Amino acid sequence: MKLSGALRDFQDRIGHTFAKPEHLIRAVTHSSMSTPNRDDNQRLEFLGDRVLGLVMSEALLQADVNAPEGLLAPRFNALVRKETCADVARQIDLGAVLKLGRSEMLTGGRRKEALLADAMEAVIAAVYIDAGFDVARERVVALWGDRISNVEEDARDPKTALQEWAQGQGEPPPSYIETARSGPDHAPIFTIEVRLHSGATDTATAPSKRQAEQAAAKSLLDRVQGETT
Template sequence: MSLEGDDLAGLEARIGYVFADKALIDLALTHISAVKGEAPRLRSYQRLEFLGDHVLGSIVSHMLFDAFPQAEEGELSRRLADLVREEACAEVAEDMGLGACMRLGPGEAQSGARKRRAILADVAEAVVAAAYLDGGYEAAHKLVDRFWRARLEAPRRPLRDPKTVLQEWAQARGLPPPAYREVSRSGPDHAPRFLVAVELPGLQTAEAPGASKQEAQKAAAAAFLAREGVAEGSEA
């Protein structure tokens, strides 16, 4: 059954765009499991998701280019990857309220597909494509700006592994690679806690805990970088 009436109006209000061709948004919300008969893939969101993936990448790239005029290609690429990854798109789909609007087959609906990250991400991209086909680049740009701008301006996770950033920072200053040392281990075997220290010659040691040695090492590197005033997304 197609989305219509108050449900459609509510979705359009949330995403900030009213479709002239309602069939496009209906298609963007249709999972293959809800399609019967021949060529189900052509009557689901899959083709729109393909287009939306590329439209989203183009728009976000443009936004990044304008927002960070001093950023080099490497940083822009890392920011782009963070913004268009599956998890980010799924979060946008939740913000749009797409889960409740999707057309699913009974089996998928019962299995929790409305909350499945991969499906939500695909539907978010399909909606971007639907807006692009219905209203052109400007319509798609406005929709993407509405839901990705805050993420672009304030990334929700470090753009780079803090251990990598610290190693490059040390190398740029003629220092050897950082040394990580396990300070202590506590807790039961099934839920251990590690305290790790990171050391560089002539600089104060930084320590941090974690549920694994790797997690503690990353936390220690992040603590070191924070103390030295180095942003994890920056170049060495």
């Protein structure tokens, strides 16, 4: 099986030449393009998530030999979450080589964060199957690069950090409300309001509800922490 010119170039971007090109082809094939004769990347995504998790666990333990589990866990979550995987996918222009069905093509599938993140995990699995764990680990560490060493000392996601702050003040968990939605169906923009029981609020706008919630939580947390220090 031969690779297209675009996929050969993609191999250069990830730093691995596939002994069996079919692994890469499957990794970039979305379920919207699957047929009885063409497998999609969903099973590879499942495996790649586990390979990525092991690589990041090892890397974090080696990077800080004294860090307790309470700090390692949020750092790990920051490095393996969908947003980070999608960011790496954009870095190597994975979207350009995805094999998508017509519906996904028309709705901006090459730019969708969840789709890019899943495909990134599938590519990791494809490298693992093609060349083994050592090569997969080498490629993942190289692609994640400074993200590993620069992960925040306290990498809890803002929603978790805000909830813990609220509980520390004797408050119930914050609530999140979608206050607006704009843009076309294939590229919506969400505005989310976060509210504490005390009445403090903040809002943020982003291309996904999760991103908007995280941004609103961070903004509110920064403000309330500043007011209490």
